[in-house]
Amino acid sequence: MAKAAVILAGGLGTRLRPLTYTTPKPLLPVVNRPMILRLMDTFPEDVTTVVIAVSYMAERIQEFFAKNDCGREVIVVNEEAPLGTGGAIKNVGEYLTDSFFVFNADNFSSINLQEMERFHAKHGGIGTIALWEVENPEPYGVVKLGENTRILAFKEKPKLSEAPSKKINAGMYIFNKKILDFIPEGEVSLERTVFPSIIGQGLYGFEFHGYWIDCGKPKEFLDTNRFLLSRGLGKIESPIEGYLLEPVAVGKGMTGRGYTLGPNTCIGNNCTIGEGSIIANSVIFDNVVVGKNVQIDRSIIGNGVKISSGNVITDRVVGDGEQI
Numbered sequence: 001m002a003k004a005a006v007i008l009a010g011g012l013g014t015r016l017r018p019l020t021y022t023t024p025k026p027l028l029p030v031v032n033r034p035m036i037l038r039l040m041d042t043f044p045e046d047v048t049t050v051v052i053a054v055s056y057m058a059e060r061i062q063e064f065f066a067k068n069d070c071g072r073e074v075i076v077v078n079e080e081a082p083l084g085t086g087g088a089i090k091n092v093g094e095y096l097t098d099s100f101f102v103f104n105a106d107n108f109s110s111i112n113l114q115e116m117e118r119f120h121a122k123h124g125g126i127g128t129i130a131l132w133e134v135e136n137p138e139p140y141g142v143v144k145l146g147e148n149t150r151i152l153a154f155k156e157k158p159k160l161s162e163a164p165s166k167k168i169n170a171g172m173y174i175f176n177k178k179i180l181d182f183i184p185e186g187e188v189s190l191e192r193t194v195f196p197s198i199i200g201q202g203l204y205g206f207e208f209h210g211y212w213i214d215c216g217k218p219k220e221f222l223d224t225n226r227f228l229l230s231r232g233l234g235k236i237e238s239p240i241e242g243y244l245l246e247p248v249a250v251g252k253g254m255t256g257r258g259y260t261l262g263p264n265t266c267i268g269n270n271c272t273i274g275e276g277s278i279i280a281n282s283v284i285f286d287n288v289v290v291g292k293n294v295q296i297d298r299s300i301i302g303n304g305v306k307i308s309s310g311n312v313i314t315d316r317v318v319g320d321g322e323q324i
């Protein structure tokens with residue numbers, strides 16, 4: 001049955017600054033494709049409508065979807081002021097189907113969403129939360145799981161000593177439309193306000209295995225690129241006149257020669273890489289010019305950055321347009 005999916009994409013992306021000063025997080029490239037499209041690639045076919053709840057840099061996201069056809073109906077809804085993860089869902093109520101998906105825009109995983117739909121239909125509660133197990137649950141939403149996969153408690157970013165388990169909210173949900181009755185007007189957090197209040201309405205946890213990653217921080221952003229590269233998503237779209245240590249992705253229009261790229265490296269469109277330069281474990285956005293004998297490792301280099309010859313750049317996030 002046709003379903004709507006909501007993508008929560010209104011966050012400020014503070015942990016990826018300075019990149020997110022000039023590009024909203026959902027449009028940052030993951031293996032040379034905007035993060036939000038990589039997420040939409042994983043949606044089941046019955047998701048016919050995608051509602052994108054935006055706030056920070058809303059115009060950029062609206063423009064992007066006006067120009068790019070994704071083969072699904074896409075509705076971008078702007079919040080004048082951020083409404084929080086719960087308020088954002090209430091705000092798009094008119095577009096929702098009887099049951100619908102919700103996704104954080106910055107989470108990637110091997111989850112089988114069709115299996116999750118079957119799980120939700122079988123349990124018949126007000127909502128299903130995808131769960132992932134981690135060593136340190138502190139930076140996440142953490143659940144206490146009871147019998148029959150029922151969620152008995154939800155705590156957002158608890159102290160380690162107060163975390164009820166290591167099972168965390170993986171940022172993917174299926175809800176029944178009835179949840180709208182439990183979201184007050186205005187700015188509301190789904191995790192802090194709504195979840196604790198609907199525990200009694202039948203909230204279930206769907207555990208999955210494989211991989212899961214939140215790419216909202218620099219290290220995790222690089223990990224996500226590396227991970228998707230290792231799954232064969234990288235394409236080489238320019239002639240290569242240097243060495244490649246796979247896995248590597250190269251966008252269109254790359255020029256230069258005598259460089260070494262990789263492993264675990266993504267180069268965007270229209271970049272120039274000078275002779276003797278070595279780029280490893282890094283993500284380079286579009287229109288970047290790298291001089292000769294530059295070494296880049298474990299770094300993210302924004303659009304239009306110019307790096308002069310001989311620089312060594314390690315563990316850095318370089319904002320759009322910087323000159324080094």
Ligand code: GDD
Nearest residue numbers: 008009010011053054082083084088104105140141169214
């Ligand atoms: N529309 C809208 N409005 N979206 C918002 C708003 C808002 O006011 N605030 C945040 N978002 C979006 C972000 O853009 C992001 O896609 C998603 O909601 C989650 O926000 P983050 O800021 O990335 O939250 P987090 O990573 O600290 O925690 C969340 O994700 C964890 C998994 O990565 C929580 O959902 C945790 O419970 C969860 O474990």
Ligand code: MG
Nearest residue numbers: 104106214216
């Ligand atoms: Mg996040």
